[in-house]
Amino acid sequence: MGASWSRQLETQYELRLSDDLRAWVDQAVWQGPGGAEFHQPLTPQQLLAPEPGLVWGGFMLPDTLPWIGNGYGDWLCLRIDASSQVSEILHWSHAGGGWLPVGKNLPEALLYDVGRQRLFARMSELAEPELPPTERYRFAEWARNWLHEALAIDVPCFWRGPSALAADHTTPDPLAILQEHQVARFAVARDLVMRHLESPLKSQGDRPFALALGVRWEPEFVRWLFDGQQVPLAWRSNLAQRLQLPVDELLRQDWSGAEAIASQVVAARSDLGWPFDLLGWAAERRGENSNAAHWYARGLKASIFSDEATRLRTHWFAEGYGKFAAARLAELRPYLASDDAADPYVRMYLDDDLPTLRERVGAYWLHQARSALGRQAWAQAYQGFYQAGWDLGWQTLRDFGEVLQGLVAAARGAGWTGRAAIAALHQGSL
Numbered sequence: 001m002g003a004s005w006s007r008q009l010e011t012q013y014e015l016r017l018s019d020d021l022r023a024w025v026d027q028a029v030w031q032g033p034g035g036a037e038f039h040q041p042l043t044p045q046q047l048l049a050p051e052p053g054l055v056w057g058g059f060m061l062p063d064t065l066p067w068i069g070n071g072y073g074d075w076l077c078l079r080i081d082a083s084s085q086v087s088e089i090l091h092w093s094h095a096g097g098g099w100l101p102v103g104k105n106l107p108e109a110l111l112y113d114v115g116r117q118r119l120f121a122r123m124s125e126l127a128e129p130e131l132p133p134t135e136r137y138r139f140a141e142w143a144r145n146w147l148h149e150a151l152a153i154d155v156p157c158f159w160r161g162p163s164a165l166a167a168d169h170t171t172p173d174p175l176a177i178l179q180e181h182q183v184a185r186f187a188v189a190r191d192l193v194m195r196h197l198e199s200p201l202k203s204q205g206d207r208p209f210a211l212a213l214g215v216r217w218e219p220e221f222v223r224w225l226f227d228g229q230q231v232p233l234a235w236r237s238n239l240a241q242r243l244q245l246p247v248d249e250l251l252r253q254d255w256s257g258a259e260a261i262a263s264q265v266v267a268a269r270s271d272l273g274w275p276f277d278l279l280g281w282a283a284e285r286r287g288e289n290s291n292a293a294h295w296y297a298r299g300l301k302a303s304i305f306s307d308e309a310t311r312l313r314t315h316w317f318a319e320g321y322g323k324f325a326a327a328r329l330a331e332l333r334p335y336l337a338s339d340d341a342a343d344p345y346v347r348m349y350l351d352d353d354l355p356t357l358r359e360r361v362g363a364y365w366l367h368q369a370r371s372a373l374g375r376q377a378w379a380q381a382y383q384g385f386y387q388a389g390w391d392l393g394w395q396t397l398r399d400f401g402e403v404l405q406g407l408v409a410a411a412r413g414a415g416w417t418g419r420a421a422i423a424a425l426h427q428g429s430l
Helices: 005-013 019-024 046-048 105-118 138-151 174-180 184-195 200-204 207-213 218-228 233-243 255-268 275-287 289-299 324-329 337-341 346-348 356-372 380-391 397-414 419-430
Strands: 064-069 075-080 084-092 099-103
Touching: 005 019, 005 046, 005 218, 005 419, 019 105, 019 138, 064 084, 075 099, 075 105, 075 174, 084 105, 099 105, 099 184, 099 275, 105 138, 105 174, 105 275, 174 184, 184 255, 184 275, 200 218, 200 233, 207 218, 207 233, 255 275, 255 337, 275 289, 275 324, 289 324, 337 346, 356 380, 356 397, 380 397, 397 419
Parallel strands: none
Antiparallel strands: 064 075, 075 084, 084 099
């Protein structure tokens, strides 16, 4: 009898799979129908010999391996850490390359997936005929059982009750349940923030509505959707009349609740852009400009692909600045702390040469990476090449050749075998 599927994958990619992933492949959980949105798992054969086009080198993060797809281009991906183990599961979106951590392990990601399905209807043009519940929720049942047996985490079966889209006030709240059990912590935090910042204007205001008002969608109307207090006083009674709601109710958002969640996220990790953007804006709303500049400067180095700009409606800033945080820093320049003002990376965004910003940011990180590689400072080199590719992104795939080659070299030098093998897989897909 040959080596198990998990052993073959570990050998090929020079990494160590977690117990949940070994069970997934070796017990053939992937086989047959199942799953909510992400319902198309790769087979072990496909993982061992990825067909052309499966790995999107230069788009997907270079330390990730696609694992389960949704049928229209998005993936749940394994993220490999410096110890050659899977550190978390990411949702990677093909539309723009955005990514979001959706669990410490695959069961967490699968429970979050079914939670999202219960809360949000898919677009009709993307929806497929629904499977019977016993098949549709098979992955969720496996995930729940695994968490219970392996980690003593007992998540209620919130997917067995009536649909959350139905007018049933007794329907369990998936986000509340997942939050209570600390499942998919950062994805749930993103969704809870969106819930805190929801408003009648945000739920009903779309492009046709803005057009009917005679207001430009970007930047004006999107800015209103982001923060209802940005609606000019002269417009408020007009909007209230059109939507037949009192102004206070129309624009009501819970910025304090959103800020509290964002604070918890940045206390745990610094690589996500969206919580820093929210913390900065929350401070601005209170007139705390120095504090706002501090948060924006801290979040500036987070990848643009982690800012959740479309969902949170932060995409009303001038495009040339690249990031919401950079655009706000340009407005708050006098309030920058001296250390931040002296940071050459921060200064790049404030040099008023916006057409060359992406090239200058990429060149900055490449310089850092090349210098570190020459000194055999492997970790610094790896981070530099990573940032060069996925801070603001490059214009063309040709630009990723040196980036991925450098990631492979730096990871090998550091002894990060799993990261080196995955980066080499991405390099080979260009």
